[in-house]
Amino acid sequence: MRNLKLTIEYNGGKFCGWQKQNGKRSVQGELETAFFxxxxxxxxxxxxxRTDKGVHALAQVASVKTQNTMPIKNFKYALNNLLxxxxxxxxxxxxxxxxxxxxxxxxxxxxxxxxxGREKSAIxxxxxxxxxxxxxxxxxxxxxxxxIGKHNFKGFCSANTQVKDFERTIxxxxxxxxxxxxxxxxxxxxFLYNMVRIIVGTLLEYSAGRLDLENIKKALKTGDRKYSGKxxxxxxxxxxxxxxx
Amino acid sequence: MRNLKLTIEYNGGKFCGWQKQNGKRSVQGELETAFFxxxxxxxxxxxxxRTDKGVHALAQVASVKTQNTMPIKNFKYALNNLLxxxxxxxxxxxxxxxxxxxxxxxxxxxxxxxxxGREKSAIxxxxxxxxxxxxxxxxxxxxxxxxIGKHNFKGFCSANTQVKDFERTIxxxxxxxxxxxxxxxxxxxxFLYNMVRIIVGTLLEYSAGRLDLENIKKALKTGDRKYSGKxxxxxxxxxxxxxxx
Numbered sequence: 001m002r003n004l005k006l007t008i009e010y011n012g013g014k015f016c017g018w019q020k021q022n023g024k025r026s027v028q029g030e031l032e033t034a035f036f037x038x039x040x041x042x043x044x045x046x047x048x049x050r051t052d053k054g055v056h057a058l059a060q061v062a063s064v065k066t067q068n069t070m071p072i073k074n075f076k077y078a079l080n081n082l083l084x085x086x087x088x089x090x091x092x093x094x095x096x097x098x099x100x101x102x103x104x105x106x107x108x109x110x111x112x113x114x115x116x117g118r119e120k121s122a123i124x125x126x127x128x129x130x131x132x133x134x135x136x137x138x139x140x141x142x143x144x145x146x147x148i149g150k151h152n153f154k155g156f157c158s159a160n161t162q163v164k165d166f167e168r169t170i171x172x173x174x175x176x177x178x179x180x181x182x183x184x185x186x187x188x189x190x191f192l193y194n195m196v197r198i199i200v201g202t203l204l205e206y207s208a209g210r211l212d213l214e215n216i217k218k219a220l221k222t223g224d225r226k227y228s229g230k231x232x233x234x235x236x237x238x239x240x241x242x243x244x245x
Numbered sequence: 246m247r248n249l250k251l252t253i254e255y256n257g258g259k260f261c262g263w264q265k266q267n268g269k270r271s272v273q274g275e276l277e278t279a280f281f282x283x284x285x286x287x288x289x290x291x292x293x294x295r296t297d298k299g300v301h302a303l304a305q306v307a308s309v310k311t312q313n314t315m316p317i318k319n320f321k322y323a324l325n326n327l328l329x330x331x332x333x334x335x336x337x338x339x340x341x342x343x344x345x346x347x348x349x350x351x352x353x354x355x356x357x358x359x360x361x362g363r364e365k366s367a368i369x370x371x372x373x374x375x376x377x378x379x380x381x382x383x384x385x386x387x388x389x390x391x392x393i394g395k396h397n398f399k400g401f402c403s404a405n406t407q408v409k410d411f412e413r414t415i416x417x418x419x420x421x422x423x424x425x426x427x428x429x430x431x432x433x434x435x436f437l438y439n440m441v442r443i444i445v446g447t448l449l450e451y452s453a454g455r456l457d458l459e460n461i462k463k464a465l466k467t468g469d470r471k472y473s474g475k476x477x478x479x480x481x482x483x484x485x486x487x488x489x490x
Binding site for chain 1: 254255256258301303325330331332333335364365366367368369370371372483
């Protein structure tokens with residue numbers, strides 16, 4: 001039995017999300033079907049975490065155990081041949097027996113891409129967030145610094161979560177601008193439900209003068225969701241990388 | 246009765262094409278539904294031409310007649326409010342009574358965006374063509390010049406067409422490179438069925454050393470489709486602009 005580490009790119013636009021759901025098109029389901037069609041094995045393809053409906057991945061990591069003896073380098077092409085065009089396996093590596101894509105993950109980077117303007121892009125709407133107000137880029141940078149470090153992020157988490165421990169560490173938030181698009185990259189040891197989308201919404205609202213800095217501080221201090229900003233749409237969100245030790 | 250000129254952007258990925266088809270999701274159908282919901286009028290929204298399933302538009306032009314007396318500037322926002330996210334009205338103008346988006350068109354520019362590489366992009370697959378062989382950019386530029394001018398383009402047209410006159414004029418082909426993506430912009434007085442996609446496929450095949458220059462010349466001279474290259478996928482094709490006089 002070999003343990004494989006898969007690195008996967010996908011466009012979340014036409015999936016119910018990463019996780020299998022009866023009768024719906026999921027990334028995990030498509031991968032398990034491709035694996036079954038290739039090897040005849042009913043496997044569990046375990047992701048580093050679930051991504052929601054509409055959320056993309058540049059490099060989701062998954063682990064899967066197989067008895068198939070095909071050379072490792074052949075898996076990538078064989079799987080891509082069986083997968084739909086909106087999922088591509090970028091890399092397949094042999095992993096240690098105890099490697100598990102979720103439990104072994106040490107940090108993750110999410111990227112959020114947002115178009116600032118009066119109108120959404122019809123062409124790129126599925127892969128780009130949208131914010132209709134002018135933003136002050138300097139305010140965006142300065143406010144992002146407040147969130148870096150170990151905090152209770154309950155105020156930046158959607159209500160429907162079963163998590164009990166809201167403490168997470170954000171190692172870095174880097175923000176860059178290209179024309180009318182802004183890219184956020186947030187690296188942390190883990191993220192609560194909708195946390196990246198709420199952080200981006202909060203920073204944008206503050207930088208557009210629609211939310212006070214005090215609110216961000218209060219959201220961090222009190223853990224009350226009412227102080228933070230809006231939850232951005234899933235279509236601008238990308239799981240960019242997962243780091244293991 | 247006023248005659249309106251609409252400029253429209255759309256992502257063709259989830260449409261059966263521009264033209265209405267029973268039971269299928271078309272761009273024209275969505276526009277006519279939005280118009281009906283706005284004005285109560287059953288209108289014909291006439292495009293400058295049909296685009297196929299999967300083909301996009303940055304600025305398709307359409308004309309529509311209405312008895313509605315709303316200020317012209319309000320149509321855009323009202324329509325966008327009623328339209329799905331993959332269609333955006335960019336502009337609404339009052340046109341002369343005899344303006345017709347198709348019959349009045351003098352020239353069109355199509356753009357074809359292609360990614361050169363071993364792998365398709367899962368994220369951008371819907372909005373980007375794909376070619377897996379290395380291409381020689383200089384050969385691409387030089388061969389494109391052969392096609393400029395007035396020619397019989399029957400050799401660059403798919404068989405299933407009812408057209409009798411295959412003569413068209415190409416005014417310009419401009420090609421640019423950005424990283425591993427190549428953009429073609431082709432301007433002409435009109436285009437045959439699949440003509441842009443076959444021209445791009447032919448130029449790529451030649452520039453990758455998979456087709457001789459003689460074949461391109463023969464396709465032009467004999468009108469025989471067997472000499473030209475492959476038809477590129479619709480997902481890289483964009484109607485970029487339509488010029489009227």
